[in-house]
Amino acid sequence: MARVEERIDAGFVASTAPDEAGPRPRGDLARLPWISFVIIAVMVFVAVLAPLIAPHSPTEQSLPDKLRPPAWQEGGSGKHLLGTDVLGRDLLSRLIYGARVSLIVAAVALLAGGGIGLIVGIVSGYLGGRVDSFLMRVVDATLTFPTILIALLLAVSLGQGLQTIAIAITVLIWARFARVVRGEVLAVKARDFVALARVHGCSHLRIMAVHIVPNVLNTFMVLLTLHIGFVIIVEASLSFLGAGIPPPTPSWGQMVADGRSHIASAWWLSVVPGAAIMLVVLAFNLFGDWLRDWLDPRLRQV
Amino acid sequence: MDAGAPVVLEVRGLRAYLHTRWGVVRAVDGVSFSLRAGETLGLVGESGCGKTMTGLSLVRLLPEPAGRIVEGQVLLDGEDLVTKSESEMRRVRGRRVSMILQDPQTSLNPVFTIGDQILEALRLHRTDGGGSLTSRAEEALRRVKVAAPEQRMRAYPHQMSGGMKQRVVGAIAVAGEPSVLIADEPTTALDVTIQLQYLALLKEIQARTGLAMLFITHDFGIVARMCDRVAVMYAGRIVEMGPTRALFRAPRHPYTEALMASVPRMEGTVARLPSIEGQPPPLHNLPTGCRFADRCAYVDDRCRREYPPTMPVGPAHEAACWRIEPSPPSR
Amino acid sequence: MLEDRAIPAEPLIRAEGLTKHFPVTRGLLAGRTTGQVKAVDGISFTIGHQETLGLVGESGCGKTTTSRLLLRLEQPTAGRVLLDGRDVHALRGGDLSRYHTRVQAVFQDPWSSLNPRLRVRETIAEALVVNRRVTRRGKLERVEEVLHQVGLPLSAAARYPHEFSGGQRQRIALASALAASPELIVLDEPVSALDVSIRAQIMNLLKDLQARQQLSFLLVAHNLATVRYIAHRTAVMYLGRIVEHADTESLYRNPLHPYTKALFSAALPADPDAPRDDMILSGEVPSPIDPPSGCHFHPRCPFAMEQCSRVEPELKAMTAGHAVACHLY
Numbered sequence: 001m002a003r004v005e006e007r008i009d010a011g012f013v014a015s016t017a018p019d020e021a022g023p024r025p026r027g028d029l030a031r032l033p034w035i036s037f038v039i040i041a042v043m044v045f046v047a048v049l050a051p052l053i054a055p056h057s058p059t060e061q062s063l064p065d066k067l068r069p070p071a072w073q074e075g076g077s078g079k080h081l082l083g084t085d086v087l088g089r090d091l092l093s094r095l096i097y098g099a100r101v102s103l104i105v106a107a108v109a110l111l112a113g114g115g116i117g118l119i120v121g122i123v124s125g126y127l128g129g130r131v132d133s134f135l136m137r138v139v140d141a142t143l144t145f146p147t148i149l150i151a152l153l154l155a156v157s158l159g160q161g162l163q164t165i166a167i168a169i170t171v172l173i174w175a176r177f178a179r180v181v182r183g184e185v186l187a188v189k190a191r192d193f194v195a196l197a198r199v200h201g202c203s204h205l206r207i208m209a210v211h212i213v214p215n216v217l218n219t220f221m222v223l224l225t226l227h228i229g230f231v232i233i234v235e236a237s238l239s240f241l242g243a244g245i246p247p248p249t250p251s252w253g254q255m256v257a258d259g260r261s262h263i264a265s266a267w268w269l270s271v272v273p274g275a276a277i278m279l280v281v282l283a284f285n286l287f288g289d290w291l292r293d294w295l296d297p298r299l300r301q302v
Numbered sequence: 303m304d305a306g307a308p309v310v311l312e313v314r315g316l317r318a319y320l321h322t323r324w325g326v327v328r329a330v331d332g333v334s335f336s337l338r339a340g341e342t343l344g345l346v347g348e349s350g351c352g353k354t355m356t357g358l359s360l361v362r363l364l365p366e367p368a369g370r371i372v373e374g375q376v377l378l379d380g381e382d383l384v385t386k387s388e389s390e391m392r393r394v395r396g397r398r399v400s401m402i403l404q405d406p407q408t409s410l411n412p413v414f415t416i417g418d419q420i421l422e423a424l425r426l427h428r429t430d431g432g433g434s435l436t437s438r439a440e441e442a443l444r445r446v447k448v449a450a451p452e453q454r455m456r457a458y459p460h461q462m463s464g465g466m467k468q469r470v471v472g473a474i475a476v477a478g479e480p481s482v483l484i485a486d487e488p489t490t491a492l493d494v495t496i497q498l499q500y501l502a503l504l505k506e507i508q509a510r511t512g513l514a515m516l517f518i519t520h521d522f523g524i525v526a527r528m529c530d531r532v533a534v535m536y537a538g539r540i541v542e543m544g545p546t547r548a549l550f551r552a553p554r555h556p557y558t559e560a561l562m563a564s565v566p567r568m569e570g571t572v573a574r575l576p577s578i579e580g581q582p583p584p585l586h587n588l589p590t591g592c593r594f595a596d597r598c599a600y601v602d603d604r605c606r607r608e609y610p611p612t613m614p615v616g617p618a619h620e621a622a623c624w625r626i627e628p629s630p631p632s633r
Numbered sequence: 634m635l636e637d638r639a640i641p642a643e644p645l646i647r648a649e650g651l652t653k654h655f656p657v658t659r660g661l662l663a664g665r666t667t668g669q670v671k672a673v674d675g676i677s678f679t680i681g682h683q684e685t686l687g688l689v690g691e692s693g694c695g696k697t698t699t700s701r702l703l704l705r706l707e708q709p710t711a712g713r714v715l716l717d718g719r720d721v722h723a724l725r726g727g728d729l730s731r732y733h734t735r736v737q738a739v740f741q742d743p744w745s746s747l748n749p750r751l752r753v754r755e756t757i758a759e760a761l762v763v764n765r766r767v768t769r770r771g772k773l774e775r776v777e778e779v780l781h782q783v784g785l786p787l788s789a790a791a792r793y794p795h796e797f798s799g800g801q802r803q804r805i806a807l808a809s810a811l812a813a814s815p816e817l818i819v820l821d822e823p824v825s826a827l828d829v830s831i832r833a834q835i836m837n838l839l840k841d842l843q844a845r846q847q848l849s850f851l852l853v854a855h856n857l858a859t860v861r862y863i864a865h866r867t868a869v870m871y872l873g874r875i876v877e878h879a880d881t882e883s884l885y886r887n888p889l890h891p892y893t894k895a896l897f898s899a900a901l902p903a904d905p906d907a908p909r910d911d912m913i914l915s916g917e918v919p920s921p922i923d924p925p926s927g928c929h930f931h932p933r934c935p936f937a938m939e940q941c942s943r944v945e946p947e948l949k950a951m952t953a954g955h956a957v958a959c960h961l962y
Contacts, residue, residue, distance in 0.1 A: 192741075
């Protein structure tokens with residue numbers, strides 16, 4: 001076990017200590033972000049089991065029941081716990097199915113965008129030179145695109161739908177990942193074990209796979225979690241603007257948009273999905289912060 | 303160094319602990335020494351022995367919130383620094399006690415010119431005294447042998463070599479005219495020929511200003527050159543302390559002896575370097591009894607049971623070891 | 634004990650006119666070249682079988698670049714390195730794989746030399762796995778063998794680097810260099826990042842390994858006492874050139890070049906009563922981008938003569954095995 005004193009010493013001179021998985025002491029359990037865990041778990045659970053949990057079909061209209069307020073308000077009923085919208089559709093069920101949409105879009109976009117960004121970042125950082133310069137200029141260009149505008153353009157040209165949104169978001173986020181991953185790759189590349197791998201006779205491919213990628217994964221995972229919130233909001237914004245998931249499939253952003261004209265009278269139409277967005281994004285951000293602190297030994301208290 | 307010079311710094315029973323996730327690390331565990339004006343005391347030891355923490359404790363710069371002085375006194379001209387408030391300590395640091403650290407790269411702020419940084423030190427500590435601040439800053443640079451100080455004032459740290467940066471660090475440290483300078487491995491990051499220049503410079507500054515120096519290092523060659531007295535630290539405590547010559551000629555603590563024997567010499571070769579097996583004990587899990595027991599060639603039962611008291615072994619020379627028969631203080 | 638192989642007369646490594654210049658570039662896409670860092674400027678040396686060549690000098694002298702050239706981490710701008718008479722930078726395919734099993738390295742920083750994500754046995758076996766066909770069992774056996782050679786317990790194989798101290802990590806790094814049974818190990822400051830008492834352990838280990846495994850070492854170091862303890866021959870570098878080289882004993886007893894003398898005088902002896910015949914050099918170490926003309930050392934040399942600034946001195950053999958590049962001789 002590397003001596004505690006050596007770690008303390010290393011902390012005072014500019015630290016080059018690699019990411020180390022140190023011993024985890026007992027007191028840590030209290031510092032876990034329980035609330036975030038719970039919210040995320042609930043969302044995933046709900047999204048996955050939507051058909052079993054939702055009290056009604058999200059698309060079933062019932063005009064006589066339209067614009068009912070939530071159950072705890074006057075005029076509300078237990079039949080529609082969170083009220084109904086302008087077409088009499090149950091808000092709770094729409095919320096539950098909307099969770100599915102958000103989660104699927106987020107997962108696809110993050111995996112695709114994150115995956116592309118990871119590969120570009122690694123290749124660019126490791127190979128350096130002209131390849132690096134070129135790829136980073138492409139990244140710079142991509143980062144200057146106004147997010148929503150590009151997404152709208154894509155939606156208009158490719159037509160609305162889950163696919164379009166996924167593509168739009170992928171195009172938007174890969175560059176962020178590429179940039180950060182490249183930075184990490186440069187730092188890892190400078191460490192002696194990479195030079196030693198070359199001395200051992202490793203091919204570039206082996207070095208990237210065995211030495212670079214595993215040491216960049218921590219940062220990558222944190223980046224992923226921190227982007228979930230962003231992606232959910234982009235999807236919601238696009239749907240809000242009408243360029244996202246087409247109705248009748250419920251999407252939280254679309255629900256917020258639909259409720260706009262009734263804000264004064266039927267506030268729950270916008271507020272409920274809006275609150276859901278806020279809670280989930282907050283939960284993912286807190287989780288991402290915690291994950292980053294947990295994985296980064298330098299931020300840990302001595 | 304004048305044996306009758308006044309004692310400017312006296313450390314009594316200093317204990318500084320770090321409260322970490324692995325337990326309480328007893329980094330400094332009962333350290334006592336005194337420093338006279340014009341004198342250089344070397345604090346020698348390996349990594350983790352507590353020498354850097356001792357230096358930081360003296361100016362109350364332990365890493366917070368984990369680090370705390372739990373016991374002891376640090377008397378600067380009779381005043382106890384341990385009990386002072388943070389704002390009082392701010393008036394002490396730089397002005398009465400100053401510190402030079404190991405890495406010249408990180409000791410200077412890269413976004414300010416070195417002129418700005420020296421001026422800042424002067425403004426904080428010595429606005430009295432003749433001459434404009436700028437001319438005094440140039441004079442400070444001249445004193446540390448930086449050529450063309452007027453131009454150098456406008457230079458940024460990255461435009462200077464390591465040796466020159468360290469000299470600027472030295473100039474800033476003595477700008478406040480402190481009575482005590484703590485130098486923590488100031489030449490470890492420098493080339494040896496530059497190191498020689500720098501040590502000569504420190505000696506010169508000391509001769510001119512009469513300041514007392516605590517020189518923290520692991521290099522016995524530097525100790526032999528720079529220090530009047532030496533204290534050897536192991537696992538948070540001083541195991542031997544005495545005049546440099548006496549300690550080098552006849553080290554009395556087994557650790558001092560073994561450590562000195564394990565250092566290769568420029569003069570003459572040995573067929574095999576004796577090395578010390580094992581490692582120091584973890585500071586958060588210290589044994590009762592002598593901390594060097596597991597690695598000592600002369601260990602016996604008593605060593606493991608009880609920590610040896612510090613015993614005199616010669617004039618102003620003491621060591622903490624059971625093997626020592628206390629000798630009469632004068633010869 | 635292995636039977637000593639008869640040591641061949643031809644040296645294992647021969648460097649001829651080795652040169653490495655790094656271009657200093659500016660511009661948007663790193664286009665324009667505005668100067669050259671003359672890191673290594675035409676050096677020649679040999680390393681024999683079962684011999685240690687020490688390479689000493691201060692920062693900027695080019696010793697680390699030299700070691701990287703030997704390891705094929707850099708391509709020379711001019712000159713060549715020969716292993717058994719063949720240019721190492723021209724090797725390809727199977728010859729290259731063989732080269733990697735014959736020449737290995739240990740670097741200075743034990744905290745940076747091991748991949749924290751790999752178990753110790755994977756790091757140790759890498760050179761073997763990449764260059765030769767080994768069975769899983771063969772690999773594990775070899776890992777155990779070298780762990781034993783470097784004095785680490787077999788249980789170390791399945792653990793991760795963070796569980797070990799600095800000295801132990803250097804032993805792991807050494808084991809990883811030994812796994813493919815090399816003939817030459819390049820040691821770049823192998824002990825300077827370690828505690829004083831651990832250094833002795835590692836130095837003794839290196840000496841033992843050299844005798845038992847019949848290894849050659851290129852020892853790059855700035856600590857002269859360390860070099861004296863291990864190296865058979867030593868070369869002193871300054872700003873990309875070798876200014877003096879000799880059998881270690883000959884060099885240390887009788888340094889000829891003024892820079893060598895200054896270097897030795899700066900190596901403070903652990904003896905308060907040692908005579909203080911300091912040779913304090915003036916000025917800073919000049920930059921390798923714009924080295925002084927003629928003899929690179931002349932601006933700081935207390936014995937500089939008129940021709941020193943014009944003419945570069947040649948390496949001249951003074952006695953058998955002791956050569957110096959200085960106009961004084």
